[in-house]
Amino acid sequence: MKTGDPELMREINRFRILDLVRRHGMISRVEIAARAELSPTTVSAITGALIEDGIIQPVSLGGIHEPARGRPRVMLQLNPDAARVVGLALGPQGIVAAVTNFRGDVLASLQLPLRVRRQPVPVVADLAEDAVRRVVVEAGLTLDEVSNVCATLPGIVETKTGLVRRTPLFAEGDVLFGEALSTRLGVPVAVESDAAALALAEHWFGNCREIDDFALILLDQAIGLGILHDGQLFRGAHGLSHDIGGLVIGTNPGGHLVRLLDVASEGAVLAELDLDPASRDAARAGFGLRHVLDRMGCGEAGVLGAVERAGRAVGISAANVATLFAPPRILLTGSLLQLGAALEREIARTFSDVLAEPLVGVTELVFQPPGEPERLGRGAAAVALRDLYGSPFNTTGPARPLARP
Template sequence: MKTADPELMRAINRFVVMDAIRRSGTISRVEISERTELSPTTVSAITAALLEDGLIIPRQVAPAPDQVRGRPRIMLELNPAAASVCGAKLAPNKITISVTNFQADVLGTVSIPIRVDRQPASVILDLVEDGVRSCIEAAGLQVEDINSLCLGVPGIVERASGICRYSPIFSERDLKLGLDLQGRLKVPTTVESDVNLITLAEQWFGHGRDLSDFLVVSIEHTIGLGIIHGGELFRGANGLSPDLGDLIVSPNGSIGNGSRPGRLSGIASTTAILSVAADLARGTPQEKLLRGTRGIEHAVSLAQAGNGGISRIFEEAGRALGIAIANLITLFAPPKVILAGAALQAGDLLLKPLRDAVQAATPETISGVTEIVVHESSDDTWARGAAALTLRDLYGASWGTTGPAKKR
């Protein structure tokens, strides 16, 4: 019978201990042993190495008032200065860049307003490079201090190669974004779908913090799907990120308006919603606003003011999303499905038909298993997700020691 690789087991145990410290914020060795089910001897050996490498730091805590005697307890926590991570996110109308420490606290952010979808990839990469350098400098750091850079992009990303196969914000396909940025900045660079960054942020800091399994559905220019299964982010071959928007929701190739494709993204993405809304408003002052950068806000305002045509667009989108989510619930039976994205600005215009469709389409046998929750969006959520992704790689990698190579 083949036994487990001892080095692999040490790496796994090291990761488990680091993750327990990260989840708890501050924790004792005894509590780590209880939560991870590792022996006290194993926990002591791993934490001693982590302390030596500077990945964690000790904190003395005074004895409880009812303890008359005894030494102060030694608690452990992540060392914020152990690593620095830079994250950059591309959206249709801006580039956002943030720098975080080893605890995923945001140290600085730079936002560059630009119509990304109207520029060639080379121009966007120039702007990302300049923005990264500016953000790092504003955080009081140098490029050499950055352990990793993560670029978040909407669309289909092959993380293993750093290639963006498709994104609605680029006219080009199969872009080698990771290699290009790494060559420019000389910093290890990964490329990931933006929904996976939100998913990891939810796992570390949000609704999924105490869950081993949950899904995230992001409703933006694409319909993204993030999957946490067994505590790990699911990816396909070569690290491919799944795109829920490619799901066929109509066997006849169209739904509602015959010109709209039968894929979910052709019905429920913000691009599809605004395209049909602008067509309804053609020739009126509202058309230009609906095609602008704040089109969703304007569409919501019109629907709330009684525009029945636009209300029906949101209703149809919500119903299609609900059917897709019911299928996901049937497949995965997750305890939570977390909704995120710009389309959620529509509130109950979108969410009520979505929830109704989920309830109607979910099999009775698993009815009530899944809670649907709405992601509390903030400007730095994706950045903390980028930090989570790269920090997991940093402290989960199988180095000869437990930490990154020390700088000379």
């Protein structure tokens, strides 16, 4: 980073100030200067421009006065009406959409239970378009009032290009899904992995608001990884998201490589079981884990074995993440956690057993069962809002069409 570039430094400082205002709800210029380690002159110049642009707004606190001047204390907060965005979360069994204002408050949300997996890409894009249009109407808005949209999917995504390299939702790879959806809506569309979006949502709205560095492992049809470093999403080349389902965790008796996805995805656990017809139908409809839980309650050894194998594989992978990044916290979430205490115990035990001794005590594991579906849509909306904030850092920012080599 060229810190001598005045324009770049101004963008960095602008982003830091906006992020502070967002995180604190209301904050004074004096507090901003102290927390951001900026001069009062710099803070006044940037906040003045943000107020003029309608991005933040001053709020006078009645009865609270500045000690030196006796005037009402002026706080700054995000202007909720500065922008509206749509977050769209696509999963194998449905689509969740949410409209938020600039502060991230949900104005409307909806859940469409329908089979997305293995539909032709144009069909999925049409379904996504319908979801966006419906939720915008539910919010009492028009598409002209929406600044941008973020669509999230499981798998490996190039955030900067909107290219979906691989996802269990599509039969084909290398799909320019962002472009397909943007053409239909006439609104800028970013594409992000579901794990990265959930990680950002946990930092903004959830259980990781107090820390700027952590990892999130999403255990679902795919196994995604979201990493926040210094409060920002960490991505690979071309803005690539991280999908750790391809991690090698061992070999089978035939000497073939065994990957995490082969053992610890929802589909892998279900595939190991001798399902009766009713359970197979439930699995196809997205309710298979309920039947696994029922059979676990009956003490079936085959079910418990599959769950324990999945737990060991996840524990090894979480230890690898801790070895690479040493985050203070790894948050595990996703549909697989519906398997409950037996899975969590095996993950925690294996993590403790295989983690290298110098790293013991550095990283805590936190299990968070999947919450309300709206959480997914709000996570996608958080990415859309982050794009509007215009982060100048290379690890995050708006999706920009790039020429493919």
